[in-house]
Amino acid sequence: MSPSALPYRPHNHDACVAQALTEARSICQQHNARLTPTRERVLELIWQSHKPLGAYDILAVLAEDGHNAAPPTVYRALDFLQQYGLVHRIASLNAFIGCTHAGKSHSGMFLICRSCSNVLELTAPGVASAVNTAAAEESFRPDDVTIEVSGYCPGCTSDTPHD
Amino acid sequence: MSPSALPYRPHNHDACVAQALTEARSICQQHNARLTPTRERVLELIWQSHKPLGAYDILAVLAEDGHNAAPPTVYRALDFLQQYGLVHRIASLNAFIGCTHAGKSHSGMFLICRSCSNVLELTAPGVASAVNTAAAEESFRPDDVTIEVSGYCPGCTSDTPHD
DNA sequence: TTGCTAATGTTATAATGTTGCAAATTTCAC
DNA sequence: GTGAAATTTGCAACATTATAACATTAGCAA
Ligand SMILES: [Zn+2]
Ligand SMILES: [Zn+2]
Ligand SMILES: [Zn+2]
Ligand SMILES: [Zn+2]
Numbered sequence: 001m002s003p004s005a006l007p008y009r010p011h012n013h014d015a016c017v018a019q020a021l022t023e024a025r026s027i028c029q030q031h032n033a034r035l036t037p038t039r040e041r042v043l044e045l046i047w048q049s050h051k052p053l054g055a056y057d058i059l060a061v062l063a064e065d066g067h068n069a070a071p072p073t074v075y076r077a078l079d080f081l082q083q084y085g086l087v088h089r090i091a092s093l094n095a096f097i098g099c100t101h102a103g104k105s106h107s108g109m110f111l112i113c114r115s116c117s118n119v120l121e122l123t124a125p126g127v128a129s130a131v132n133t134a135a136a137e138e139s140f141r142p143d144d145v146t147i148e149v150s151g152y153c154p155g156c157t158s159d160t161p162h163d
Numbered sequence: 164m165s166p167s168a169l170p171y172r173p174h175n176h177d178a179c180v181a182q183a184l185t186e187a188r189s190i191c192q193q194h195n196a197r198l199t200p201t202r203e204r205v206l207e208l209i210w211q212s213h214k215p216l217g218a219y220d221i222l223a224v225l226a227e228d229g230h231n232a233a234p235p236t237v238y239r240a241l242d243f244l245q246q247y248g249l250v251h252r253i254a255s256l257n258a259f260i261g262c263t264h265a266g267k268s269h270s271g272m273f274l275i276c277r278s279c280s281n282v283l284e285l286t287a288p289g290v291a292s293a294v295n296t297a298a299a300e301e302s303f304r305p306d307d308v309t310i311e312v313s314g315y316c317p318g319c320t321s322d323t324p325h326d
Numbered sequence: 327t328t329g330c331t332a333a334t335g336t337t338a339t340a341a342t343g344t345t346g347c348a349a350a351t352t353t354c355a356c
Numbered sequence: 357g358t359g360a361a362a363t364t365t366g367c368a369a370c371a372t373t374a375t376a377a378c379a380t381t382a383g384c385a386a
Contacts, residue, residue, distance in 0.1 A: 150305075
Protein backbone atom coordinates (compact mmCIF):
# COMPACT_ATOMS: atom_id res chain seq x y z
CA MET A 1 0.00 0.00 0.00
CA SER A 2 1.24 3.46 -0.84
CA PRO A 3 2.05 5.93 1.93
CA SER A 4 -0.68 8.39 2.84
CA ALA A 5 -1.48 10.82 0.07
CA LEU A 6 -0.71 14.50 0.56
CA PRO A 7 -4.01 15.77 1.89
CA TYR A 8 -3.96 13.17 4.62
CA ARG A 9 -0.70 14.08 6.28
CA PRO A 10 1.18 17.18 7.36
CA HIS A 11 3.10 18.73 4.52
CA ASN A 12 4.46 22.01 3.34
CA HIS A 13 1.24 23.23 1.87
CA ASP A 14 2.74 26.48 0.66
CA ALA A 15 4.61 24.32 -1.81
CA CYS A 16 1.31 22.88 -3.06
CA VAL A 17 -0.02 26.38 -3.64
CA ALA A 18 3.15 27.63 -5.27
CA GLN A 19 3.30 24.69 -7.62
CA ALA A 20 -0.37 25.00 -8.52
CA LEU A 21 0.06 28.66 -9.37
CA THR A 22 3.20 28.06 -11.38
CA GLU A 23 1.55 25.33 -13.39
CA ALA A 24 -1.53 27.44 -13.88
CA ARG A 25 0.54 30.28 -15.31
CA SER A 26 2.27 27.88 -17.63
CA ILE A 27 -0.96 26.24 -18.80
CA CYS A 28 -2.66 29.55 -19.43
CA GLN A 29 0.34 30.81 -21.38
CA GLN A 30 0.25 27.70 -23.55
CA HIS A 31 -3.38 28.41 -24.37
CA ASN A 32 -3.05 32.15 -24.75
CA ALA A 33 -5.48 32.47 -21.87
CA ARG A 34 -5.19 35.35 -19.44
CA LEU A 35 -4.72 34.40 -15.82
CA THR A 36 -5.84 37.81 -14.57
CA PRO A 37 -5.30 38.91 -10.97
CA THR A 38 -8.84 38.02 -9.95
CA ARG A 39 -8.62 34.60 -11.53
CA GLU A 40 -5.25 33.95 -9.97
CA ARG A 41 -6.48 35.08 -6.58
CA VAL A 42 -9.49 32.77 -6.79
CA LEU A 43 -7.24 29.88 -7.72
CA GLU A 44 -4.96 30.70 -4.82
CA LEU A 45 -7.92 30.77 -2.43
CA ILE A 46 -9.18 27.43 -3.65
CA TRP A 47 -5.73 26.04 -3.01
CA GLN A 48 -5.63 27.39 0.51
CA SER A 49 -6.31 23.82 1.64
CA HIS A 50 -7.22 20.41 0.31
CA LYS A 51 -10.81 21.00 1.35
CA PRO A 52 -13.28 22.17 -1.24
CA LEU A 53 -14.42 25.77 -1.06
CA GLY A 54 -17.85 27.18 -1.88
CA ALA A 55 -18.30 30.05 -4.30
CA TYR A 56 -19.67 32.26 -1.56
CA ASP A 57 -16.77 31.40 0.72
CA ILE A 58 -14.47 32.70 -2.00
CA LEU A 59 -16.64 35.75 -2.37
CA ALA A 60 -16.36 36.47 1.36
CA VAL A 61 -12.57 36.35 1.26
CA LEU A 62 -12.45 38.62 -1.76
CA ALA A 63 -14.58 41.06 0.21
CA GLU A 64 -12.06 40.93 3.07
CA ASP A 65 -9.36 41.59 0.48
CA GLY A 66 -11.14 44.84 -0.16
CA HIS A 67 -12.15 43.56 -3.56
CA ASN A 68 -15.59 44.79 -4.41
CA ALA A 69 -16.87 41.54 -5.82
CA ALA A 70 -20.31 40.20 -6.62
CA PRO A 71 -21.25 36.58 -7.31
CA PRO A 72 -20.66 36.82 -11.07
CA THR A 73 -17.04 37.76 -10.43
CA VAL A 74 -16.46 34.52 -8.61
CA TYR A 75 -18.48 32.31 -10.91
CA ARG A 76 -16.79 33.76 -13.96
CA ALA A 77 -13.37 33.11 -12.49
CA LEU A 78 -14.43 29.59 -11.59
CA ASP A 79 -15.75 28.98 -15.09
CA PHE A 80 -12.44 30.09 -16.50
CA LEU A 81 -10.44 27.91 -14.14
CA GLN A 82 -12.62 24.90 -14.85
CA GLN A 83 -12.33 25.49 -18.56
CA TYR A 84 -8.57 25.12 -18.37
CA GLY A 85 -8.75 22.20 -15.99
CA LEU A 86 -7.29 24.09 -13.05
CA VAL A 87 -10.15 23.44 -10.66
CA HIS A 88 -12.94 20.92 -10.39
CA ARG A 89 -16.45 21.35 -9.14
CA ILE A 90 -17.62 18.75 -6.64
CA ALA A 91 -21.27 18.33 -7.52
CA SER A 92 -22.25 16.58 -4.32
CA LEU A 93 -20.91 19.50 -2.27
CA ASN A 94 -21.53 22.51 -4.51
CA ALA A 95 -17.90 23.36 -3.96
CA PHE A 96 -14.63 23.67 -5.80
CA ILE A 97 -11.20 22.13 -5.41
CA GLY A 98 -7.86 22.66 -7.09
CA CYS A 99 -6.96 20.05 -9.67
CA THR A 100 -3.91 18.04 -8.72
CA HIS A 101 -3.40 16.78 -12.25
CA ALA A 102 -3.67 20.04 -14.14
CA GLY A 103 -2.39 19.82 -17.66
CA LYS A 104 -2.43 16.05 -17.88
CA SER A 105 -5.65 14.89 -19.47
CA HIS A 106 -7.46 12.87 -16.85
CA SER A 107 -10.87 11.86 -15.61
CA GLY A 108 -10.77 12.41 -11.90
CA MET A 109 -12.28 10.46 -9.06
CA PHE A 110 -12.72 12.25 -5.77
CA LEU A 111 -12.41 10.76 -2.31
CA ILE A 112 -14.26 13.08 0.06
CA CYS A 113 -13.78 12.63 3.79
CA ARG A 114 -16.98 13.09 5.75
CA SER A 115 -15.02 13.86 8.88
CA CYS A 116 -12.17 16.18 7.94
CA SER A 117 -13.54 17.35 4.55
CA ASN A 118 -10.25 16.81 2.77
CA VAL A 119 -10.56 15.70 -0.82
CA LEU A 120 -8.13 13.50 -2.70
CA GLU A 121 -8.27 13.47 -6.47
CA LEU A 122 -7.26 10.21 -8.08
CA THR A 123 -6.67 9.32 -11.69
CA ALA A 124 -8.02 5.77 -11.38
CA PRO A 125 -7.71 4.41 -14.92
CA GLY A 126 -9.33 1.15 -13.82
CA VAL A 127 -12.46 3.01 -12.80
CA ALA A 128 -12.55 5.04 -15.96
CA SER A 129 -12.30 1.97 -18.15
CA ALA A 130 -14.96 0.13 -16.13
CA VAL A 131 -17.28 3.10 -16.58
CA ASN A 132 -16.60 3.22 -20.30
CA THR A 133 -17.22 -0.50 -20.63
CA ALA A 134 -20.52 -0.28 -18.76
CA ALA A 135 -21.60 2.71 -20.86
CA ALA A 136 -20.59 0.97 -24.10
CA GLU A 137 -22.76 -2.02 -23.22
CA GLU A 138 -25.72 0.35 -23.35
CA SER A 139 -24.43 2.06 -26.51
CA PHE A 140 -24.09 5.21 -24.48
CA ARG A 141 -21.42 7.72 -25.49
CA PRO A 142 -19.90 9.29 -22.35
CA ASP A 143 -18.91 12.88 -22.47
CA ASP A 144 -18.29 13.84 -18.88
CA VAL A 145 -17.88 11.48 -15.94
CA THR A 146 -18.52 12.47 -12.33
CA ILE A 147 -17.21 10.10 -9.67
CA GLU A 148 -17.45 11.30 -6.10
CA VAL A 149 -16.90 8.98 -3.19
CA SER A 150 -17.88 10.12 0.28
CA GLY A 151 -16.43 8.23 3.22
CA TYR A 152 -13.60 8.31 5.67
CA CYS A 153 -9.97 9.02 4.94
CA PRO A 154 -7.11 7.04 6.52
CA GLY A 155 -6.69 9.66 9.25
CA CYS A 156 -10.36 9.65 10.16
CA THR A 157 -11.01 5.92 10.05
CA SER A 158 -9.24 5.65 13.38
CA ASP A 159 -10.97 7.05 16.45
CA THR A 160 -9.28 10.45 16.32
CA PRO A 161 -10.66 12.50 13.45
CA HIS A 162 -8.20 14.90 11.93
CA ASP A 163 -8.81 18.58 11.48
CA MET B 164 -24.69 -6.00 -27.20
CA SER B 165 -27.99 -5.88 -25.31
CA PRO B 166 -31.07 -4.36 -26.92
CA SER B 167 -31.84 -0.77 -26.00
CA ALA B 168 -32.69 -0.30 -22.36
CA LEU B 169 -36.19 0.81 -21.44
CA PRO B 170 -35.77 4.58 -21.28
CA TYR B 171 -34.34 4.60 -24.79
CA ARG B 172 -37.23 3.02 -26.64
CA PRO B 173 -41.01 3.26 -26.74
CA HIS B 174 -42.63 1.14 -24.08
CA ASN B 175 -45.72 0.92 -21.97
CA HIS B 176 -44.60 3.41 -19.41
CA ASP B 177 -47.76 3.07 -17.36
CA ALA B 178 -46.45 -0.37 -16.51
CA CYS B 179 -43.19 1.20 -15.24
CA VAL B 180 -45.18 3.49 -12.98
CA ALA B 181 -47.52 0.79 -11.77
CA GLN B 182 -44.66 -1.54 -10.96
CA ALA B 183 -42.73 1.19 -9.16
CA LEU B 184 -45.74 2.05 -7.01
CA THR B 185 -46.46 -1.57 -6.23
CA GLU B 186 -42.88 -2.21 -5.21
CA ALA B 187 -42.83 0.96 -3.17
CA ARG B 188 -45.92 -0.10 -1.22
CA SER B 189 -44.37 -3.46 -0.57
CA ILE B 190 -41.03 -2.04 0.54
CA CYS B 191 -42.66 0.46 2.86
CA GLN B 192 -44.84 -2.21 4.39
CA GLN B 193 -41.78 -4.36 5.05
CA HIS B 194 -40.19 -1.46 6.92
CA ASN B 195 -43.33 -0.31 8.70
CA ALA B 196 -42.94 2.97 6.89
CA ARG B 197 -45.97 4.96 5.85
CA LEU B 198 -46.29 5.68 2.17
CA THR B 199 -48.73 8.52 2.73
CA PRO B 200 -50.76 10.04 -0.11
CA THR B 201 -48.34 12.95 -0.51
CA ARG B 202 -45.33 10.66 -0.61
CA GLU B 203 -46.99 8.32 -3.04
CA ARG B 204 -48.04 11.20 -5.27
CA VAL B 205 -44.50 12.56 -5.32
CA LEU B 206 -43.16 9.14 -6.23
CA GLU B 207 -45.73 8.84 -8.99
CA LEU B 208 -44.76 12.25 -10.36
CA ILE B 209 -41.09 11.36 -10.38
CA TRP B 210 -41.98 8.27 -12.31
CA GLN B 211 -43.96 10.20 -14.90
CA SER B 212 -40.97 9.71 -17.19
CA HIS B 213 -37.42 8.47 -17.23
CA LYS B 214 -36.19 12.05 -17.05
CA PRO B 215 -35.17 13.46 -13.70
CA LEU B 216 -37.51 15.96 -12.10
CA GLY B 217 -36.61 18.97 -9.99
CA ALA B 218 -38.14 19.55 -6.57
CA TYR B 219 -39.82 22.71 -7.76
CA ASP B 220 -41.23 20.94 -10.81
CA ILE B 221 -42.87 18.52 -8.41
CA LEU B 222 -44.08 21.41 -6.33
CA ALA B 223 -45.69 23.01 -9.38
CA VAL B 224 -47.62 19.86 -10.23
CA LEU B 225 -48.79 19.49 -6.65
CA ALA B 226 -50.08 23.04 -6.90
CA GLU B 227 -52.01 22.11 -10.07
CA ASP B 228 -53.39 19.16 -8.12
CA GLY B 229 -54.91 21.73 -5.80
CA HIS B 230 -52.52 20.61 -3.11
CA ASN B 231 -51.44 23.60 -1.09
CA ALA B 232 -47.81 22.64 -0.84
CA ALA B 233 -44.67 24.52 0.11
CA PRO B 234 -41.06 23.45 -0.55
CA PRO B 235 -40.68 21.55 2.73
CA THR B 236 -43.55 19.27 1.74
CA VAL B 237 -41.69 18.18 -1.36
CA TYR B 238 -38.26 17.94 0.22
CA ARG B 239 -39.63 15.92 3.10
CA ALA B 240 -41.32 13.50 0.76
CA LEU B 241 -38.11 13.24 -1.26
CA ASP B 242 -36.06 12.59 1.89
CA PHE B 243 -38.43 9.80 2.80
CA LEU B 244 -38.32 8.24 -0.64
CA GLN B 245 -34.54 8.45 -0.75
CA GLN B 246 -34.29 6.92 2.68
CA TYR B 247 -36.10 3.80 1.50
CA GLY B 248 -34.19 3.70 -1.77
CA LEU B 249 -37.21 4.54 -3.92
CA VAL B 250 -35.70 7.56 -5.62
CA HIS B 251 -32.20 8.86 -6.26
CA ARG B 252 -30.94 12.38 -6.35
CA ILE B 253 -28.80 13.26 -9.36
CA ALA B 254 -26.26 15.66 -7.89
CA SER B 255 -25.08 17.06 -11.19
CA LEU B 256 -28.64 18.08 -12.08
CA ASN B 257 -30.20 18.88 -8.71
CA ALA B 258 -32.99 16.56 -9.71
CA PHE B 259 -34.59 13.30 -8.75
CA ILE B 260 -35.29 10.04 -10.54
CA GLY B 261 -37.14 6.88 -9.64
CA CYS B 262 -34.91 4.00 -8.65
CA THR B 263 -35.15 1.07 -11.03
CA HIS B 264 -33.58 -1.33 -8.56
CA ALA B 265 -35.63 -0.53 -5.50
CA GLY B 266 -35.33 -3.11 -2.79
CA LYS B 267 -32.21 -4.75 -4.17
CA SER B 268 -29.14 -3.32 -2.49
CA HIS B 269 -27.15 -1.63 -5.21
CA SER B 270 -24.76 1.18 -5.94
CA GLY B 271 -26.13 2.88 -8.99
CA MET B 272 -24.43 4.47 -11.92
CA PHE B 273 -26.41 6.94 -13.97
CA LEU B 274 -26.19 7.52 -17.70
CA ILE B 275 -27.61 10.96 -18.38
CA CYS B 276 -28.40 11.96 -21.95
CA ARG B 277 -27.48 15.55 -22.74
CA SER B 278 -29.90 15.60 -25.62
CA CYS B 279 -33.10 13.87 -24.50
CA SER B 280 -32.50 14.03 -20.71
CA ASN B 281 -33.43 10.42 -20.16
CA VAL B 282 -31.51 8.72 -17.40
CA LEU B 283 -30.62 5.06 -17.24
CA GLU B 284 -29.63 3.60 -13.92
CA LEU B 285 -27.18 0.73 -14.08
CA THR B 286 -25.92 -1.62 -11.43
CA ALA B 287 -22.40 -1.94 -12.88
CA PRO B 288 -20.64 -4.24 -10.41
CA GLY B 289 -17.39 -3.85 -12.34
CA VAL B 290 -17.42 -0.12 -11.72
CA ALA B 291 -18.27 -0.54 -8.06
CA SER B 292 -15.41 -2.94 -7.51
CA ALA B 293 -12.96 -0.72 -9.42
CA VAL B 294 -13.97 2.20 -7.22
CA ASN B 295 -13.55 0.14 -4.09
CA THR B 296 -10.13 -1.05 -5.20
CA ALA B 297 -8.97 2.47 -5.98
CA ALA B 298 -10.27 3.71 -2.64
CA ALA B 299 -8.66 0.83 -0.76
CA GLU B 300 -5.29 1.71 -2.28
CA GLU B 301 -5.56 5.02 -0.47
CA SER B 302 -6.87 3.39 2.70
CA PHE B 303 -10.09 5.27 2.15
CA ARG B 304 -13.31 3.77 3.47
CA PRO B 305 -16.14 4.51 1.02
CA ASP B 306 -19.55 5.18 2.38
CA ASP B 307 -21.52 6.58 -0.51
CA VAL B 308 -20.55 6.49 -4.18
CA THR B 309 -21.86 8.94 -6.76
CA ILE B 310 -21.31 8.03 -10.39
CA GLU B 311 -23.00 10.21 -12.97
CA VAL B 312 -22.11 10.01 -16.63
CA SER B 313 -23.31 12.73 -18.96
CA GLY B 314 -23.26 12.00 -22.64
CA TYR B 315 -25.45 10.78 -25.46
CA CYS B 316 -27.80 7.84 -25.38
CA PRO B 317 -28.15 5.37 -28.27
CA GLY B 318 -31.12 7.26 -29.68
CA CYS B 319 -29.33 10.58 -29.58
CA THR B 320 -25.93 9.51 -30.87
CA SER B 321 -27.42 9.38 -34.34
CA ASP B 322 -28.31 12.65 -36.00
CA THR B 323 -31.95 12.64 -34.92
CA PRO B 324 -32.19 13.41 -31.23
CA HIS B 325 -35.12 11.76 -29.50
CA ASP B 326 -37.69 13.56 -27.46
C1' DT C 327 -60.51 9.86 26.42
C1' DT C 328 -55.66 10.96 26.89
C1' DG C 329 -51.29 11.24 25.69
C1' DC C 330 -47.51 10.15 22.46
C1' DT C 331 -45.27 10.17 17.92
C1' DA C 332 -45.04 10.85 13.17
C1' DA C 333 -46.47 13.71 9.53
C1' DT C 334 -47.87 18.00 7.52
C1' DG C 335 -48.80 23.12 7.16
C1' DT C 336 -46.89 27.73 7.16
C1' DT C 337 -43.78 31.44 7.06
C1' DA C 338 -39.62 33.01 6.51
C1' DT C 339 -34.94 32.76 5.12
C1' DA C 340 -30.54 30.72 3.62
C1' DA C 341 -27.54 29.10 0.05
C1' DT C 342 -26.33 28.65 -4.63
C1' DG C 343 -26.21 30.26 -9.27
C1' DT C 344 -27.68 33.35 -13.52
C1' DT C 345 -28.99 37.26 -16.77
C1' DG C 346 -28.27 41.56 -18.85
C1' DC C 347 -26.10 45.59 -19.67
C1' DA C 348 -22.68 49.21 -19.05
C1' DA C 349 -17.92 50.48 -18.17
C1' DA C 350 -13.23 49.53 -18.31
C1' DT C 351 -9.32 47.19 -19.97
C1' DT C 352 -6.55 44.69 -23.24
C1' DT C 353 -5.38 43.30 -28.03
C1' DC C 354 -4.23 44.04 -32.38
C1' DA C 355 -4.43 45.83 -37.01
C1' DC C 356 -3.42 49.97 -39.15
C1' DG D 357 0.80 55.69 -31.47
C1' DT D 358 -4.47 55.48 -32.64
C1' DG D 359 -8.69 53.59 -32.90
C1' DA D 360 -11.81 49.71 -33.55
C1' DA D 361 -12.81 45.11 -31.77
C1' DA D 362 -12.80 41.80 -28.31
C1' DT D 363 -12.24 40.39 -23.67
C1' DT D 364 -12.81 41.20 -18.97
C1' DT D 365 -14.93 43.34 -15.06
C1' DG D 366 -18.56 46.00 -12.25
C1' DC D 367 -22.99 46.09 -10.89
C1' DA D 368 -27.93 45.42 -10.09
C1' DA D 369 -31.40 42.57 -10.19
C1' DC D 370 -33.21 38.08 -10.28
C1' DA D 371 -33.77 32.85 -10.44
C1' DT D 372 -33.29 28.44 -8.47
C1' DT D 373 -32.55 25.14 -4.89
C1' DA D 374 -32.82 23.98 -0.09
C1' DT D 375 -33.49 24.56 4.99
C1' DA D 376 -34.97 26.38 9.75
C1' DA D 377 -38.34 27.09 13.09
C1' DC D 378 -42.58 26.53 14.98
C1' DA D 379 -47.62 25.58 14.85
C1' DT D 380 -51.08 22.14 13.64
C1' DT D 381 -53.02 17.81 12.51
C1' DA D 382 -53.44 12.83 11.88
C1' DG D 383 -52.55 8.10 13.45
C1' DC D 384 -52.14 5.04 17.18
C1' DA D 385 -52.04 2.93 21.70
C1' DA D 386 -52.78 2.71 26.78
ZN1 LIG E 1 -8.12 17.07 -11.92
ZN1 LIG F 1 -10.61 12.67 7.11
ZN1 LIG G 1 -40.85 3.58 -18.50
ZN1 LIG H 1 -31.02 10.57 -25.52
